[in-house]
Amino acid sequence: MSGDWPLYEVFVRSRGGLEHRHVGSLHAADSRMAIEHARDVYTRRQEGVSLWVVPSTLIVASDPAEADALFEPARDKIYRHPTFYVIPDEVKNL
Amino acid sequence: MYTQALDSPGKDPVAATGEAAERFQARVDADEKIEPKDWMPEAYRQTLIRQISQHAHSEIVGMLPEGNWITRAPSLRRKAVLIAKVQDEGGHGMYLYSAAETLGVSRAQMVEQLLSGAAKYSSIFNYPTLTWADVGAIGWLVDGAAIMNQVPICRCSYGPYARAMVRICREESFHQRQGFEIMMTLARGGAAQKAMAQDALDRWWWPSVMMFGPSDADSKHTAQSMRWKIKRFSNDELRQKFIDVTVPQAHFLGLTLPDAHLRLDEVSGHYEIGPIDWSEFHAVLKGNGPCNRERLEARRAAHAAGEWVREAAAAHARKLEDRAATAQHQERGSP
Numbered sequence: 001m002s003g004d005w006p007l008y009e010v011f012v013r014s015r016g017g018l019e020h021r022h023v024g025s026l027h028a029a030d031s032r033m034a035i036e037h038a039r040d041v042y043t044r045r046q047e048g049v050s051l052w053v054v055p056s057t058l059i060v061a062s063d064p065a066e067a068d069a070l071f072e073p074a075r076d077k078i079y080r081h082p083t084f085y086v087i088p089d090e091v092k093n094l
Numbered sequence: 095m096y097t098q099a100l101d102s103p104g105k106d107p108v109a110a111t112g113e114a115a116e117r118f119q120a121r122v123d124a125d126e127k128i129e130p131k132d133w134m135p136e137a138y139r140q141t142l143i144r145q146i147s148q149h150a151h152s153e154i155v156g157m158l159p160e161g162n163w164i165t166r167a168p169s170l171r172r173k174a175v176l177i178a179k180v181q182d183e184g185g186h187g188m189y190l191y192s193a194a195e196t197l198g199v200s201r202a203q204m205v206e207q208l209l210s211g212a213a214k215y216s217s218i219f220n221y222p223t224l225t226w227a228d229v230g231a232i233g234w235l236v237d238g239a240a241i242m243n244q245v246p247i248c249r250c251s252y253g254p255y256a257r258a259m260v261r262i263c264r265e266e267s268f269h270q271r272q273g274f275e276i277m278m279t280l281a282r283g284g285a286a287q288k289a290m291a292q293d294a295l296d297r298w299w300w301p302s303v304m305m306f307g308p309s310d311a312d313s314k315h316t317a318q319s320m321r322w323k324i325k326r327f328s329n330d331e332l333r334q335k336f337i338d339v340t341v342p343q344a345h346f347l348g349l350t351l352p353d354a355h356l357r358l359d360e361v362s363g364h365y366e367i368g369p370i371d372w373s374e375f376h377a378v379l380k381g382n383g384p385c386n387r388e389r390l391e392a393r394r395a396a397h398a399a400g401e402w403v404r405e406a407a408a409a410h411a412r413k414l415e416d417r418a419a420t421a422q423h424q425e426r427g428s429p
Contacts, residue, residue: 024192044265
């Protein structure tokens with residue numbers, strides 16, 4: 001075996017109205033085959049109504065080492081949540 | 095289908111030291127999941143590559159014993175079910191190879207390790223499927239043992255392995271129930287059918303009990319794997335659970351377990367079994383089971399026979415790429 005076919009990431013929409021969710025990956029020679037393999041590997045039990053396949057090399061991911069720099073600033077901004085504000089019980093519909 | 099604590103004689107995983115290792119262990123202790131790009135000790139990575147790839151190989155080789163009966167299934171319904179089950183095993187192999195690849199090993203490397211005989215797979219698949227009842231016994235016992243083994247791995251510390259295992263466990267239950275249904279049908283049939291079910295149980299019981307791997311006293315990787323939360327229960331704990339749930343099922347079928355020492359301990363509520371013949375287990379693992387050579391030959395032949403298909407698919411993909419490049423070129427109006 002000279003090498004592997006390209007790796008694709010597979011996303012499945014489980015039913016109309018829901019988003020596509022990442023379910024795993026697979027190898028395929030081309031995008032058409034990737035869709036066919038995704039059908040066989042990830043939707044044998046009606047798990048989906050729509051598939052996305054994306055060459056894994058095209059995915060840009062954040063670096064776990066930068067997680068603090070990226071996400072920590074949101075931690076102390078609790079005023080972005082409705083529960084931050086104290087409203088008397090007698091006030092309704094707020 | 096079937097992970098197994100094979101405990102191949104490798105190096106003992108060396109516990110990593112240093113600040114990064116301590117942070118890693120703290121995350122594992124806090125039940126956080128480890129993801130592919132996170133820092134992890136090299137021994138953790140290697141342990142997972144070994145376990146996940148062995149697990150994947152087991153799924154792939156596991157297609158062979160049952161595939162043997164697809165053309166001879168006794169009805170169209172049984173045939174459709176068996177094809178679906180065998181296809182699931184292939185799918186499970188694919189989920190697991192993908193999970194292993196996130197750790198930096200390539201699919202080609204893993205396939206090569208299987209075909210060369212360097213990699214291990216579950217010992218259970220080196221036994222032959224002699225009668226139709228064996229298909230029932232495999233679903234009931236072998237998949238049953240696999241479920242016992244795999245459900246705790248759904249909570250494994252390594253995210254991609256845990257997620258693959260959730261999907262696998264969801265599908266596994268059908269496997270076990272269809273197997274039990276086959277056994278039930280035979281056990282309620284004529285004398286010859288009942289004898290066939292009993293014979294299958296006689297041959298598959300001990301190999302299934304051995305699927306949980308060596309007893310805890312001889313299992314050297316267990317402690318480290320438990321610290322890393324790759325493993326949640328010891329081999330003997332899982333084996334006992336399997337025995338406790340399976341013995342009553344055999345009684346329901348009106349079949350006898352091939353163990354003269356088997357008895358229910360009224361105090362503990364657990365079934366006690368007779369001594370396990372570990373020499374058989376080790377012989378099968380070393381390659382001297384009834385079907386080791388046949389299984390590897392079948393995989394090698396399938397791989398070789400598929401070579402032209404892989405080449406044609408790659409050539410087709412190159413052609414599509416070239417065409418797309420040419421079309422783009424012309425659109426830009428270049429000469």
